[in-house]
Amino acid sequence: MEIRQEIKRRAADIEARIAPFLPQEKGFQQTVLDAMEYSVFAGGKRLRPMLMEASYQMFDGTNPAIDDFMAAIEMIHTYSLIHDDLPAMDNxxxxxxxxxTHAVYGEAMAILAGDALLNYAFETVAAALTRNEGDWRIVRAFSVLAQKAGIYGMIGGQVVDVESEKTGQTIDRNRLDFIYRLKTGALIEASLMIGAILAGADEVSVARMQEAGAKLGLAFQIQDDILDVTGSFEKLGKPIGSDAENEKATYVTFEGLEQAKKDVERLSGEAIKILDEFEGEHTFLHDLFFYLINRDH
Amino acid sequence: MEIRQEIKRRAADIEARIAPFLPQEKGFQQTVLDAMEYSVFAGGKRLRPMLMEASYQMFDGTNPAIDDFMAAIEMIHTYSLIHDDLPAMDNxxxxxxxxxTHAVYGEAMAILAGDALLNYAFETVAAALTRNEGDWRIVRAFSVLAQKAGIYGMIGGQVVDVESEKTGQTIDRNRLDFIYRLKTGALIEASLMIGAILAGADEVSVARMQEAGAKLGLAFQIQDDILDVTGSFEKLGKPIGSDAENEKATYVTFEGLEQAKKDVERLSGEAIKILDEFEGEHTFLHDLFFYLINRDH
Incomplete structure (x- = not known):
């Protein structure tokens, strides 16, 4: 399949481009630098930087700070996974x-590596701002990144997710929607928005990309639930049925497998429709959206 | 004592000024918002914002973003304490x-509240930048804050500290100096630097304030070690002798109590000497530095 090869090619390209943004200087804090590098290069899909760049390309971007933000969002995504995996969280x-990360480096170092990656994402943004003095688009991109990663974004979703699990309370549909909108959706929205912002897109277009991101993010999260039921360890690289085992209510619990599959398709269709309103070349972004609803891992 | 009253007055003033910078909007993520507020208002000395403002005043600052940065650095300091106290760390x-925080809200929520505060510090900075478009001093202050909080700053010191404890390896003097320079020193340097930067001080002055901060930070950290030996639970609000109990090598272990006391005085004297090079009014900053070497809690 053509798109799979292109995704693979782009993921490899992204890895090569974000690698230099990780801290290079060594010292007594070597272990945390190793843990950061291990975590970032533990085989992610690079979906967020990939979406960011594809959005940027659709708006004919030429801003030199795109690589910095691709690296920064991947650092933030990675830190969230490190902390999410901790014994006190999903274990x-x-x-x-x-x-x-904690299985390799221990719990304390994993907490610190997560902290370090979150902080380093903003160090990266600060360096980009310093290099491009007076570029207002970078300030706007910084603002979106910080908000979408925070308590009214990704962390907010994570908090409600964790709390629902820890208290053992039955999650209601409103909470589930809240979690899905923020936990996965927020950074996907941020990716598409920042690509557009750095390329100089107007506010209306950025808002439309946010909407496309929200729909894609939700579809992506529901697809995750579906795969937890239908996938295999080999393809997912993690145990399947873990949601059911943890008695975790998911979209599939509420809607059933078939409806969930339909909703993924509907949401992705709506997201693609938004993309297709734009005149800029976006074959890859279109195909990537489409691919994400049909992925089996 | 006059200075104690002034410190108390300023701390109360700072608390009132940073409170509005904490997230106000409520939602499903209520618990983490409570945990953030609990942690920030759990009775800190407000030393970092206090130093920042006093430095700013010495350079006759009038920049409206000073409050934002005072709030941001206190959020970062607070997150570092939350994570530092975790069972996987100092317990x-x-x-x-x-x-x-984890004793009240549980481990998972404490990790997330820490993440949220670190992220929110940068959301606060982003908002300040957005409000003051084109103010280059804010970009510079952002850059200093991010670097001093990160792996080449506070987190770097914390990493080496934690690692030395966890591995049980005997810490050597080089490592101890590294930890002290970064773990406490970095944010104190940042406070003094950012106050100067926002006030429009030149690069040379900012560098001198960094130096003063490094000396003060080291003195402050050594004083902490001294108090762990000589203080009381009542005054410190935490168990004394915990370093010895944890077989933690401190400055006092290497140098002995008397030499440690002398070094605190020498370093503070050198730091104050740097301050006194400046012509700006800095009675309070001078007295604050002096006070910090004589504190008993």
Whole structure:
């Protein structure tokens, strides 16, 4: 399949481009630098930087700070996974078929590596701002990144998710929607928005990309639930049925498998429709959206 | 004592000024908002914002973003304490005589509240930048804050500190200096630097304030070690002798109590000497530095 090869090619390209943004200087804090590098290069899909760049390309971007933000959002995504996997949280030993950060480096170092990556994402943004003095688009992109990663974004979703699990309370549909909108959706929205912002898109277009991101993010999250029921360890790189085992209410619990599959398709269709309103070249972004609803891992 | 009253007055003033910078909007993520507020208002000395403002005043600052940065650095300091107290780290149940965040809200929520505060500090900075478009001093202050909080700053020191404890390896003098320079020193340097930067001080002055901060930070940290030996639970609000109990090598272990006391005085004297090079009014900053070497809690 053509798109799979293109995704693979782009993911490899993104990895090569974000690698130089990780801290290079060594010292006594070597272990945390290793843990950061291990975590970032533990085989992620690079979906967020990939979406960011594809959005940027659709708006004919030429801003030199795009690489910085691609690296920054991947650092933030990675830190969230490290902390999410901790014993006090989901307590996962494996992710994508590899040992999680705390399984390799211990709990304390995993907490600190997560903190360090979150902080370093903003160091990266600060460096980009410093290099491009007076570029207002970078300030706007920084603002979106910070908000979408925070308590009214990703962390907010994570908090409600964790709390629902820890208290053992039955999650209601409103809470589930809240979690899905923020936990996965917020950074996907941020990716598409920042690509557009750095390329110089107007506010209306940025808002439309946010909407497309929200729909895609929700579809992506529902697809995750579906795969937890229908997938295999080999393809997912993590145990399947873990949601059911943890008695975790998911979209599939509320809507059933078939309806969930239909909703993924509907949401993705709506998201693609938004993309297709734009005149800029976006074959890849279109295909990527489409691919994400048909993925089996 | 006059200076104590002034410190108390300023701390209360700072608390009132930073309170509005904490997230106000409520939602499903209520618990983490409570945990953030609990942690920030658990009775800190407000030393970092206090130093920042006093430095700013010495350079006759009038920049409207000073409050934002005072709030941001206190959020970063607070997050570092929350994570530092976690069971996987120092495993402290009390701080300043109050239950630590994880003791009240549980481990998972404490991790997330820390993440949220770190992220929110940068959301606060982003908002300040957005409000003051084109103010280059804010970009510079952002850059200093991010670097001093990160792996080449506070987190770097914390990493080496934690690692030395966890591995049980005997810490050598180089490592101890590294930890002290970064773990406490970095944010104190940042406070003094950012106050100067926002006030429009030149690069040379900012560098001198960094130097003063490094000396003060080291003195402050050594004083902490001294108090761990000589203080009381009542005054410190935490168990004394905890370093010895944890077989933690401190400055006092290497140098002995008397030499440590002398070094605190020498370093503080050098720091004050730097301050006194400046012509700006800095009675309070001078007295604050002096006070910090004589504190008993």
């Amino acid at each position: 996962d030993e494996y992710r994508r078929g590899k040992k999680t | 402290d149940e009390y701080r300043r005589g109050k239950k630590t």
